[in-house]
Amino acid sequence: MSRIHEALKRAEEQRAASQGGQVPSSQTPEAVLSDTPTEAQVVASPSTGVAPPSFAAPFTFDTLLARASQHDWTPDTNTMLFFKAEEQGFGTEEFRTLRSRLYQMREKQALKKVLVTSALPKEGKSFVAANLAQVMVRQHGRQALLIDADLRGARLHHLLGTSATPGLAEYLLGENDEFGIMQRGAMENLFFIPSGRSVSNPAELVANGRLKILLNRVEALFDWIIIDSPPAVPVSDASLLANYCDGVVMVVRSNATPVDMARKARQEFRDKHLVGVVLNGIEADSSPYNQYYYGAYGRPDAKGATQR
Structure with a gap:
């Protein structure tokens, strides 16, 4: 028995004696120091009764339909x-084009979980994420899940006109299961997980493993699963979230995003799968064919330029 082992055992015996208890014969100092969760660490929390998601039973889409909460969304139709009612306005065809491009990519590679991000705030990433999810379910029989993973500046619940809680934060904290945080609204086959309540440690929550289990x-x-993330340059969340996704779409705002910030954001995803860039906020009368009011879609070439 090593001196370290003896010291740890003696310290544990002294601590137990001071508390009037005994050291369990089956629990060695190695067990105390082990990083492997024990059975006692993975049972449901007595305060919430929510079982750890990794031990929850699998479920079907019909189960989800029955158990996801129905909400009266009041979306901002602007x-x-x-x-x-009329879906042929400015921007709609651009989102249909974006949808087609993503389907074309999916013929050659796995592409279902798509992260939507930007370099800086207020570039329109939430707008793009929400409308991309909507256009996906406009095809017959398609189901899409929209997730607000921007735990720092959530916007999607405002755009959809619904509540932000309970949501992703509560799931990552172990307070709710997937049925408790998933919403259904007026648009058939579109499901939504809002951000949840404000938290002080969003990056740590994103990295705690529960999001991977949820996905x-x-x-x-x-x-399709469309995930709205925080901006890539100010915080690390987007890069962490990209680890769980099949591809990343970056939103750049026309005449607003500094070039150096766009390049820096692109560097954040150099080891990820950056599938394309959406140029947002182009004026209708300044775009080719007077069409690209909300943006043009392209992919970065080898030199980092964007091709339409």
Whole structure:
């Protein structure tokens, strides 16, 4: 027995004696120091009763339909283009084009979980993420899940006109399961997970492993999962979230995003799968064919330029 082992055992015996207890014969100092979760560490929290998601039973889309909460969304129809009675306005065709490009890419590579981000705030990433999810379910029989993973500056619940809680934060904290945080609204086959309540440690929550479990559990139920993330340059969350996704779409605002910031954001995803760039905020009368009011889609070439 090593001196370290003896010292640890003696310290544990002294601590137990001071508390009037005994050291369990089956629990050695190695067990105390081990990083491997024990059975006692993975049972449901007595305060919430929510079982760890990795031990929850698998479920079907019908189960999700029955258990996801129905909400009366009141979307902002100025920005939520596909909630309008007339879906041929400015921007709608650009989102249909973006949808087609993503489907073309999916013929050659796995592409279901798509992260939407930007270099800086207020470039329109939430607008793009929300409308991309909407246009996906406009195809018959397609299901999409929209997730607000921007735990620092959530916007999607405002755009959809719904509550932000409970949401992703509560799931990552172990307070709710996927049924408790997933919403259904007026648009058939579109599901939404809001950001949840404000938290002080969003990066740590994103990295705690529960998001990966959530995505693994729901991935088979949806044709597309669109995830809105914080901006890439100010914080690390977007890069962390990209690890769980098949591809990244970066939003750049016309005549607003500094070139050096766009390049820096691109560098953040140099080891990820950056599938394309959406140029947002182009004036209707300044774009080719008077079409590209909301943006043009392209992919970065080998030199980093953007091709339409």
